[in-house]
Amino acid sequence: MAVTDKHILLMDGPDSKGLIYHVTGVLFRHNLNIIHNDEYVSPSGRFFMRTEFEGTFDNAALLHELQTTLPDSTSQSEITFRLNPKRKKNIVVMVTKEHHCLGELLIRYAFDELDADILAVVSNYNLLQPLVSKFGIPFHYVSHEGKTREEHEEAILRTMAIYEPEYVVLAKYMRVLTANFVNHFPNRIVNIHHSFLPAFIGANPYRQAYERGVKIIGATAHFVNNDLDEGPIIAQNVKEVDHRHTAADMATEGKDVEKIVLSQALKLVFNDRVFISGNRAIVL
Amino acid sequence: MAVTDKHILLMDGPDSKGLIYHVTGVLFRHNLNIIHNDEYVSPSGRFFMRTEFEGTFDNAALLHELQTTLPDSTSQSEITFRLNPKRKKNIVVMVTKEHHCLGELLIRYAFDELDADILAVVSNYNLLQPLVSKFGIPFHYVSHEGKTREEHEEAILRTMAIYEPEYVVLAKYMRVLTANFVNHFPNRIVNIHHSFLPAFIGANPYRQAYERGVKIIGATAHFVNNDLDEGPIIAQNVKEVDHRHTAADMATEGKDVEKIVLSQALKLVFNDRVFISGNRAIVL
Amino acid sequence: MAVTDKHILLMDGPDSKGLIYHVTGVLFRHNLNIIHNDEYVSPSGRFFMRTEFEGTFDNAALLHELQTTLPDSTSQSEITFRLNPKRKKNIVVMVTKEHHCLGELLIRYAFDELDADILAVVSNYNLLQPLVSKFGIPFHYVSHEGKTREEHEEAILRTMAIYEPEYVVLAKYMRVLTANFVNHFPNRIVNIHHSFLPAFIGANPYRQAYERGVKIIGATAHFVNNDLDEGPIIAQNVKEVDHRHTAADMATEGKDVEKIVLSQALKLVFNDRVFISGNRAIVL
Amino acid sequence: MAVTDKHILLMDGPDSKGLIYHVTGVLFRHNLNIIHNDEYVSPSGRFFMRTEFEGTFDNAALLHELQTTLPDSTSQSEITFRLNPKRKKNIVVMVTKEHHCLGELLIRYAFDELDADILAVVSNYNLLQPLVSKFGIPFHYVSHEGKTREEHEEAILRTMAIYEPEYVVLAKYMRVLTANFVNHFPNRIVNIHHSFLPAFIGANPYRQAYERGVKIIGATAHFVNNDLDEGPIIAQNVKEVDHRHTAADMATEGKDVEKIVLSQALKLVFNDRVFISGNRAIVL
Incomplete structure (x- = not known):
């Protein structure tokens, strides 16, 4: 499938001589235009690069060429490439009683400044329902009363499941989350x-x-x-x-x-x- | 003894109605001019006031009147008054190896911007001696080598004794001080x-x-x-x-x-x- | 009329010896409790004092006593006293097209954090009407199209008149105001x-x-x-x-x-x- | 001449597809190791890149290859390359009466933290001579008294000439410089x-x-x-x-x-x- 518009290539792995050269060479040969490129090598020798580019290309072919065109000294299996179209993310917001962070996100969302779509707000209190409903976003009140921590989190996870959020934002959610819950959204x-x-x-x-x-x-x-x-x-x-x-x-x-x-x-x-x-x- | 110029009155104790009125009244009757007055009452009800004023007065008489002219509700014994002339303080600076804080203090001192006189610099290394000697200030190298912590601090205290510093400034002195040492300079x-x-x-x-x-x-x-x-x-x-x-x-x-x-x-x-x-x- | 609760006394005029003493004395004799007092004397010799206090008192009597109990050296007529109950202000907000400041004010207002009541929002565009109406506040669209600057401002003033705002807040109102408009709300x-x-x-x-x-x-x-x-x-x-x-x-x-x-x-x-x-x- | 250690390549010119690729390719083929690379394309389409690298190479050959290995679309003559060894710069500091910036530079210089050698200090007053002489640096007092601006600057330029400074630092030099003076040190x-x-x-x-x-x-x-x-x-x-x-x-x-x-x-x-x-x- 040929895709156009802006894209972001994320690359990370052990540093080796020629990494920038090889990766930018692949993009050059595909006639893709780098808008912004930034990279970092950590003191322990790990290489990170974020490349924003535009143009039309075949996604699978580009990724394959990136993975196979590395310098000889580089172990292909240790390098991670991620290729994302530049687009808004889908998120669910969790709150307890405080409104200030939620209000900020809602106003930004209402005026398309959040770089994300708020699919729903979940709370263990129903205090912020009136605010959320002003903005036409589903509000789910999942009380923790009478539930164990595990039961409560299970109820939240069930509520969230239909939204399949890419990120969960804790906008002053004042309860500690279990490892089980966190593991549903690693680094997300x-x-x-x-x-x-x-x-x-x-x-x-x-x-x-x-x-x-x-x-x-x-x-x-x-x-x-x-x-x-x-x-x-x-x-x-x-x-x-x-x-x-x-x-x-x-x-x-x-x-x-x-x-x-x-x-x-x-x-x-x-x-x-x-x-x-x-x-x-x-x-x- | 009648003193003139600028003075600072520091007062602290339990808050009660009329404290500002009574204290400013004493200064008014002594014909003293308040240049700056600032006070604070803590949430737990403690009153702090700093009054900068100028004029000529009898020190002992003023303090006595301050202590005896409090509102009826105030227990005289719980209020502390300190009356300081506005003048430079005498200090000793302690350092280890790093020069940046010491250098800053020396330059300020050399151009009379420190509000203090640096009487001496004491260090457990002799590394900064050349810097200090540029400014004509005594440098005392008191090594900690081969000494217990207590012996080392005793040596420092002996060195400092002749200077009778009002404040000791640790300008990157990298050793932990014992309670004994600290108690020689409470809050100083x-x-x-x-x-x-x-x-x-x-x-x-x-x-x-x-x-x-x-x-x-x-x-x-x-x-x-x-x-x-x-x-x-x-x-x-x-x-x-x-x-x-x-x-x-x-x-x-x-x-x-x-x-x-x-x-x-x-x-x-x-x-x-x-x-x-x-x-x-x-x-x- | 006897009033209670918290009050704010604002005083400003030429500095003279004893001002703090005389004013705090009046409050002391009226058995009023100073919660916070702050004053400032400018380099040109002008005295400013803000005193927050609580207690019950007769408004007119207190003001009269304040005005007549100044130090002899002070010209009564040059000193201004204002005595305000501590309460929320009534305001009208003016905007053009940008939402970020207005959104901030609306969220704060909705959660009683603004120290003011937003009586209405006035705009020369109708773009922000949907946002304002979420919060149940009157929105007045007063277009400047086809009007002289003076006509437009007259229309705004007529719209605002019924609200009698104590303050007008320009939350990204992008048109220059004439002296005539500004003079309706001096320092407000x-x-x-x-x-x-x-x-x-x-x-x-x-x-x-x-x-x-x-x-x-x-x-x-x-x-x-x-x-x-x-x-x-x-x-x-x-x-x-x-x-x-x-x-x-x-x-x-x-x-x-x-x-x-x-x-x-x-x-x-x-x-x-x-x-x-x-x-x-x-x-x- | 083969050089080693750290070097900095500075490149700027009109942006075109493949610039990063071609330049990093030259460094790769010379077996040079990029330590840090950063680039920026301005909204008007100008490309800037700074590459810090290490390794041994022939200076002239490397520059020649850089200039001739650009993408076809790039006009060679519009691109500037500068290749600097990473080393301290030679500077002269100019001051008038204030000591704080000069003091800061002197202390940093004395402890090798300035990334530059202060060759001399020039001043139109002799007030800061004692400070400078503490650090063993030549101080040149070039008074402006009785001189036209042009004569004064000529005197300063004559004084500076022997030092051939790469940069002139105005550390609170309080006189306006003429275009003639400035043109001696363009962007320096x-x-x-x-x-x-x-x-x-x-x-x-x-x-x-x-x-x-x-x-x-x-x-x-x-x-x-x-x-x-x-x-x-x-x-x-x-x-x-x-x-x-x-x-x-x-x-x-x-x-x-x-x-x-x-x-x-x-x-x-x-x-x-x-x-x-x-x-x-x-x-x-």
Whole structure:
């Protein structure tokens, strides 16, 4: 099948001499035009490249040629290629009670600025239903009351199943997820944590920040893996505070940081700009 | 003794109705002119006030009247007053091997911008002696080699004794101080820590930051108490980094943050703008 | 009439010895409790004080006593006192085509975080009507087509009249206002300008920023006076960009800054924290 | 002559399909190892690439092959290649009376952190001679008293001639340079301006900033061309201020920004990371 428009080639594997040359050569011979190319070699010798290009090509043939035209020194099997059309992602958003991140995503979505389609919002409270319904998006209230954590997550997974989301966005979903849930969406769950991680891991970070007397607060958007608040960090931002800020004031100020950081991180993720390397996010 | 010029009145104690009124009344009756007044009441009901004023007055009489003119509801014994002339502080700087914070302080001192006189520099290495001697300041090399921690600190204390410093500045002094040493200078030791505390407490914070993949690094100036890296935070600042920064790059970039944060914190401390309240610093 | 709850006393005039003492004395004698007090004396000798207090009092009596209990050296007629209950303000929002600032205000308003009631939205286009109607707020489309500037503004003023707004918020209203319009709301119109003023005054600031090759863009919230983009600045913020940002990219990134800066400025204004002094805003 | 170690290839010209492929191919065939590669295509279709590589090669042969191995569609004559060994630059620093930027450069130089050798300091005052002589660097006092601007600059040029500096750094040199002077060092003079350009062009920017009541101040490092304060911007940074800052306070705070921004810009320039494109600086 011949495809046109913009495409993104993602490549990662062990570094070797000539990688850029061989890959850009394949694109050149296919008469494809590189719009933007960025690559990175980690200190441990891992190569990452993101190439945005345009033109018409046969998808299978291009991938095959990429995989077989590597420098001799390169073990083909260790290199990963992903070839994505540049398009919006399908997502489901999970929330608890706070509206600020959700409101931000809804407004962006309503004006086509999210680089994603919000298929549904799922919550363990029904508090934000009125907000979501203003925007004509399905809202699923899946209470955790009277359920074990596993039962609750199973109910959420069943609810989500029909949407087949490419990404799950935790827009202030305030319950810890089990490994089982996370494994359904490997490297495809993005969370916003209300602190400048790794400071103030866990509950009530603004209370902790107040007690510690910090002069700067922050927020962190990260992928979720099996360790709470320990997944690869995509984006962070901060804001100055002083002794006059109570823990509640910090929480209020922090919300502005949280929602912007989450939006910025999602923009990177939805544009295929984030590689995961161990516990680090490489943003190209 | 009648004193003139600018003075700073620091007051702290339990809040009660009329405190500002009574204190400003005493200054008014003594014909003293308030240049700047700032106060803060903590959520737990503690009152802090810093008043900068000018005029001529009898020190003892003024303090006595302040202590005896409080509102009826106020327990005199719980209120602390400190009355300082506005003047430069005497300090000793402690360093190990890194020059960037020391260099910053020396240049500021040489051009009378430090609000303090550097009486001496003490180091457990002799590496920075050439730099210090350029500025005509005594440099004391007190090696820790072959000494227990206690012996080493005793040697430092003996060295410092003749200077009677009002503050000790740890400008990248890389050894942990014992409670005994700290107790010689209660709330009078300022340290610069090369991370955005409380993230990355302890050794090698930039290495930790790299491993964790943070997108922002920082530095923290704080008072030293008996818990390592746990004293009241005076000032913090941050800088954006990305995956391209190695731990060494972060350390290099971080130095610019460290030296500026330390200087800013010292300016606050040397101008009597910092109250300590539990583990928090109130900056007025 | 006796009033209770929280109140804000705003005072400004020429500085003289004893002002704080006399004013806090009046509050003390009325048994009112100061929650927060902040004052500032400008280099040219003008005194500003904002006092937040609680208690029950007779409004007229308190104001009278304040005005007559000044230090002898003070000319009563030159001092202004304003005594406001702490309450939400009534506002009208004006927009053109861009939604980001309006969306921010609507979400905050919907969750009672704006410190104001949005009585209506007025626009010279009907593009944002669907967004506004989601939130159940009157939307008035007052086209400028076929009208002189004066006729258009008269139509807007007639539309607004029934709302009697205390403040008019220009949330990306892209037409210049005449002196006649501005004079209807002296110091009561807040605008968000999409540049770090005074850089890039006038039209198309992001285009100008791109051409100039700046490395930082910004936004400025300010009061509107008769000189375009020249009124007192309430709040500003910035964001790093680099050569890869086109003018359109800068506009996109800038929107996040604009909406947050506008919200922060409005919070200050609606909480009676902003004094205007010539062309400068004093924020207490 | 065969050279080894690290090298930097800088290429710029009109974009065409296959540029990256052809250039990386030449390096591959010469068995050279790309450590870091970054490129940028401007909206107007100009291609910039910076390639850091290591290996042994014949300089002339490599350049010749680069120039002759371009894609057919590319006009050879329009492409510029520069091939630099990665090494420290030779510079002369010009100052007037302020010490903060000079002090910063001297300390960095003394500890080999400047990526440049300071060959000499030239000043129109002799105020900073004592500081410079601490570091054993020649200081040339070239007074402007009794000289026309042209005579003064000629005297400076004569003084500088023996040093043959690759770059001239204006570390708060407070006199406007003529086109004649600037033309001696095309794109090789870096200036630090004490405002967030293009705001507050010209004299006394902190005074202007105070009068305008801005809430953020900044500094700008830029190349000097014939229009005052109009050359390509290399780096900028900012700092929050408020109404309490006098113009003098802003100047004091601003110095910390100025010296760090200048250092950061110089690091980019001295590492061959800055292309100039019209009035914009491309930093790769």
